[in-house]
Amino acid sequence: MARAVKTRRKALNTALAWAVGVLIFFPILWVVVLSFKTEGDAIKTPLEVLTAPWTVESYGVVQERSDYVKHFFNSVVISVGSTLLGLLVAVPAAWSMAFVPSKRTKDILMWMLSTKMLPAVGVLYPIYLLFIQLGLLDTRLGLVVVLMLINLPIIVWMLYTYFREIPGEILEAARMDGAGLREEILYVLTPMAVPGMASTVLLNVILAWNEAFWTLNLTAAKAGPLTAFIASYSSPEGLFYAKLSAASTMAIAPILILGWFSQKQLVRGLTFGAVK
Amino acid sequence: MGRIVLDKVTKTFGNVEVIPPLDLTIEDGEFCVFVGPSGCGKSTLLRLIAGLEDVTSGRVLIDDTDATEIPPAKRGLAMVFQSYALYPHMTVRKNIAFPLRMAGLDQAEIDRRVEEAAKVLNLTDYLDRRPGQLSGGQRQRVAIGRAIVREPKAFLFDEPLSNLDAALRVGMRLEISELHNRLGTTMIYVTHDQVEAMTMADKIVVLRAGNIEQVGSPLELYERPRNLFVAGFIGSPTMNFITGPEAEKRGAATLGIRPEHIRVGEGLPWSGIVGVAEHLGSDTFLHVHDTGLAETITVRVPGDVEFKHGDRVVFGPDEAKIHLFDANGLRKP
Amino acid sequence: MATRHSRSAARLMMAPAVILLLGWMLVPLTMTLWFSFRKYLPLRGGDLGWVGFENYVRFVKSASFWPSVQATMTLVVGVLVITVVVGILLALLLDQPMWGQGVVRILVIAPFFVMPTVSALVWKNLMLDPINGFFGHLARSLGLQPVDWLSQASMPSIIMIVSWEWLPFATLILLTAFQSLDSEQLEAAEMDGAGPVARFFYIMVPHLARAITVVILIQTIFLLSIFAEIFVTTGGAFGTKTLTYLIYQRVLESQNVGLGSAGGVYAIILANIVAIFLMRIVGKNLDA
Numbered sequence: 001m002a003r004a005v006k007t008r009r010k011a012l013n014t015a016l017a018w019a020v021g022v023l024i025f026f027p028i029l030w031v032v033v034l035s036f037k038t039e040g041d042a043i044k045t046p047l048e049v050l051t052a053p054w055t056v057e058s059y060g061v062v063q064e065r066s067d068y069v070k071h072f073f074n075s076v077v078i079s080v081g082s083t084l085l086g087l088l089v090a091v092p093a094a095w096s097m098a099f100v101p102s103k104r105t106k107d108i109l110m111w112m113l114s115t116k117m118l119p120a121v122g123v124l125y126p127i128y129l130l131f132i133q134l135g136l137l138d139t140r141l142g143l144v145v146v147l148m149l150i151n152l153p154i155i156v157w158m159l160y161t162y163f164r165e166i167p168g169e170i171l172e173a174a175r176m177d178g179a180g181l182r183e184e185i186l187y188v189l190t191p192m193a194v195p196g197m198a199s200t201v202l203l204n205v206i207l208a209w210n211e212a213f214w215t216l217n218l219t220a221a222k223a224g225p226l227t228a229f230i231a232s233y234s235s236p237e238g239l240f241y242a243k244l245s246a247a248s249t250m251a252i253a254p255i256l257i258l259g260w261f262s263q264k265q266l267v268r269g270l271t272f273g274a275v276k
Numbered sequence: 277m278g279r280i281v282l283d284k285v286t287k288t289f290g291n292v293e294v295i296p297p298l299d300l301t302i303e304d305g306e307f308c309v310f311v312g313p314s315g316c317g318k319s320t321l322l323r324l325i326a327g328l329e330d331v332t333s334g335r336v337l338i339d340d341t342d343a344t345e346i347p348p349a350k351r352g353l354a355m356v357f358q359s360y361a362l363y364p365h366m367t368v369r370k371n372i373a374f375p376l377r378m379a380g381l382d383q384a385e386i387d388r389r390v391e392e393a394a395k396v397l398n399l400t401d402y403l404d405r406r407p408g409q410l411s412g413g414q415r416q417r418v419a420i421g422r423a424i425v426r427e428p429k430a431f432l433f434d435e436p437l438s439n440l441d442a443a444l445r446v447g448m449r450l451e452i453s454e455l456h457n458r459l460g461t462t463m464i465y466v467t468h469d470q471v472e473a474m475t476m477a478d479k480i481v482v483l484r485a486g487n488i489e490q491v492g493s494p495l496e497l498y499e500r501p502r503n504l505f506v507a508g509f510i511g512s513p514t515m516n517f518i519t520g521p522e523a524e525k526r527g528a529a530t531l532g533i534r535p536e537h538i539r540v541g542e543g544l545p546w547s548g549i550v551g552v553a554e555h556l557g558s559d560t561f562l563h564v565h566d567t568g569l570a571e572t573i574t575v576r577v578p579g580d581v582e583f584k585h586g587d588r589v590v591f592g593p594d595e596a597k598i599h600l601f602d603a604n605g606l607r608k609p
Numbered sequence: 610m611a612t613r614h615s616r617s618a619a620r621l622m623m624a625p626a627v628i629l630l631l632g633w634m635l636v637p638l639t640m641t642l643w644f645s646f647r648k649y650l651p652l653r654g655g656d657l658g659w660v661g662f663e664n665y666v667r668f669v670k671s672a673s674f675w676p677s678v679q680a681t682m683t684l685v686v687g688v689l690v691i692t693v694v695v696g697i698l699l700a701l702l703l704d705q706p707m708w709g710q711g712v713v714r715i716l717v718i719a720p721f722f723v724m725p726t727v728s729a730l731v732w733k734n735l736m737l738d739p740i741n742g743f744f745g746h747l748a749r750s751l752g753l754q755p756v757d758w759l760s761q762a763s764m765p766s767i768i769m770i771v772s773w774e775w776l777p778f779a780t781l782i783l784l785t786a787f788q789s790l791d792s793e794q795l796e797a798a799e800m801d802g803a804g805p806v807a808r809f810f811y812i813m814v815p816h817l818a819r820a821i822t823v824v825i826l827i828q829t830i831f832l833l834s835i836f837a838e839i840f841v842t843t844g845g846a847f848g849t850k851t852l853t854y855l856i857y858q859r860v861l862e863s864q865n866v867g868l869g870s871a872g873g874v875y876a877i878i879l880a881n882i883v884a885i886f887l888m889r890i891v892g893k894n895l896d897a
Binding site: 010020024028030089097108112113116117119120121122126129240248251258 | 615616619626627629630636641702707708709710712713714715716717718722723725726727730731734735740743746747773776830833837840841853856857860870872873874876877881887888
Binding site: 347 | 614
């Protein structure tokens with residue numbers, strides 16, 4: 001039962017929470033502000049920065065210099081591709097585990113989770129070697145496969161927790177109604193699981209988009225996604241704050257927006273259902 | 277047609293034998309009710325017939341064809357689930373049409389059958405709603421609609437009324453009975469409620485721990501229960517069981533007498549003190565203590581007879597209606 | 610709950626995921642193990658044969674090993690303490706009634722969605738740079754000497770950057786846990802005479818215990834393999850060379866694959882120890 005809270009206390013909470021919120025958000029805010037300034041203005045004191053004229057010229061420069069569009073496209077292909085590929089493999093697996101559980105289901109789920117904990121650096125060289133052998137180094141396909149594999153356990157787990165909430169009787173009803181396995185999954189399970197699948201896709205696109213170990217180590221100029229594009233700004237040449245800010249804004253904006261939509265699923269997905 | 281035969285069917289889960297070898301024949305057009313306490317295996321038995329579970333051994337015959345290895349989709353049976361199991365993302369129309377779509381019927385035929393079923397079940401006005409927008413009774417009717425459109429060999433009902441409130445339950449009970457009278461299709465109905473069993477069934481199968489305790493018409497079960505379990509399970513309020521001298525006098529280990537077969541009046545052999553008197557209006561049930569026969573004896577008296585807590589009551593059984601059971605709990609002839 | 614039919618279908622449908630992950634786990638792991646027992650210098654002679662446990666011994670004995678373990682521990686523990694403590698306070702604050710709660714939530718969560726390379730670069734340049742960074746300007750406007758954070762206080766700086774990235778995660782999970790706390794339980798405690806402090810320690814903290822454990826374990830997994838933040842900011846200099854970064858340097862920068870692989874095996878063992886605890890908790894939840 002909610003109690004009427006005194007307005008004064010609510011106002012105090014509000015002020016405090018907003019102050020903390022703005023403080024945490026400040027670096028991002030500052031990046032966005034600087035991205036709309038000239039290079040010369042961007043290194044001035046904060047007050048001078050705020051009063052300086054606004055401009056979008058940095059965005060143009062960044063595109064010209066490091067081809068944002070190409071990297072953005074790489075990021076989209078890699079994150080969406082790996083997620084969809086993962087979904088393709090994970091949906092049948094999650095269906096099996098959720099609706100035909102056996103004594104080993106739990107062990108398999110646990111084992112899948114454990115592969116996620118393999119430290120990437122421990123297997124970097126073998127993967128690097130395999131990539132050279134298979135001609136996958138600096139290709140989008142190679143990253144799609146690797147990111148699919150590292151996120152597969154999360155996709156399976158998330159789908160599994162969502163599927164488990166769908167009553168088995170409905171699938172049995174479909175079976176009684178004459179639906180085969182394919183129809184059961186296509187016409188009954190999938191439409192019912194759309195919200196869960198959407199959140200799974202969203203979270204995994206975010207994770208893949210931000211992945212910065214494999215993307216940095218397995219790509220060069222050709223297939224590099226935005227993580228690599230941004231890393232190229234780590235060795236500065238001359239004045240570069242405005243350009244860096246513009247590049248950063250472009251790199252994080254799409255995913256920040258997606259992220260805000262998926263905050264609830266984030267908890268569930270990243271804790272493997274241990275916290276709901 | 278819809279004759280279903282279970283031939284030495286067994287089911288084990290791991291090491292647990294849920295259904296010991298069991299034989300049962302359900303004739304075409306029969307309304308057969310599986311009844312028993314929870315965990316007696318009645319739902320499992322239904323799911324074995326449906327094909328949602330494999331039998332461990334034995335055969336399931338549908339219309340004299342061995343259906344044991346046929347998947348549920350191909351058995352030609354329809355099922356109504358306890359939770360209704362409607363497809364939440366489809367409208368009522370699409371829900372009812374789903375089995376027809378799966379059967380690959382052409383759209384005109386699907387529409388015709390859906391409209392017809394909707395008319396029969398008073399769902400015409402709701403065809404374009406989703407299950408979430410319907411009341412419990414309406415959902416139940418959609419589930420039934422989905423079952424009848426495909427004109428199955430038999431209907432399987434798995435406790436279909438247990439999620440409805442009491443008033444609705446009585447109404448739906450009648451509707452299902454009427455449906456059976458009209459369609460004449462075999463129906464197998466699982467419930468734990470003996471009132472549903474008594475009111476609806478042509479044939480009742482009483483189950484306990486996977487064993488069939490007795491098969492028979494409602495009146496057979498009421499009048500000649502084969503053992504103590506059936507005697508105690510069928511009938512409401514439950515039969516009084518009396519052990520000791522009164523039973524021995526008649527050469528039995530246990531004497532059973534239903535509350536409605538006890539008369540009250542001076543000069544009768546038994547007596548006791550009224551504990552609780554439940555007034556239902558038409559009848560009153562007296563729970564009588566200190567009779568020297570059993571802890572409590574339930575007695576039915578007409579509603580207009582006044583008894584209250586603490587009254588002394590003298591009563592006796594209708595000798596013709598006494599049931600006698602031997603030491604093993606089996607009925608003595 | 611199923612028939613032989615559906616069970617065999619289930620096995621078939623599970624196969625692709627299982628086979629893929631099995632391959633993903635076993636192939637590189639086997640290769641790493643193999644390399645770790647060999648002298649393998651891709652640019653200086655290639656595979657020079659079996660050396661037994663030499664790589665393992667050398668990796669541990671190298672001057673960089675213990676500092677790297679120490680750096681790793683400092684980073685992980687530092688970030689954990691900050692995120693959990695601040696996360697609890699923040700979650701407590703966000704759980705209070707207020708105006709614009711949704712917006713505040715969005716502001717607080719945002720850093721988690723910033724890719725590690727961006728947050729590292731932004732902090733390194735726009736915030737921490739002693740000349741042009743925000744903190745530098747701030748210090749000068751207060752009449753203080755600006756600090757070159759990343760070289761003078763490199764580890765604290767990295768801990769701060771990483772904490773900023775992970776605080777949203779901790780806060781979000783703890784907030785979720787707070788919200789699942791039955792308010793009647795709190796009211797019952799209040800009726801029983803428990804004040805706000807007693808309620809916090811006797812009701813809320815025990816309720817949060819599981820969420821906190823989950824936060825600690827999952828963050829540990831990720832923190833052990835922190836890479837981009839160090840790569841972009843210090844490149845492992847100034848005492849920020851973690852175990853992960855050391856292995857990375859051995860393998861890719863010095864091209865000593867044998868030595869790096871032995872380090873990798875250590876890292877895998879370390880991660881598995883943490884993993885076992887996490888799996889216990891998640892596994893328990895699976896039963897419930």
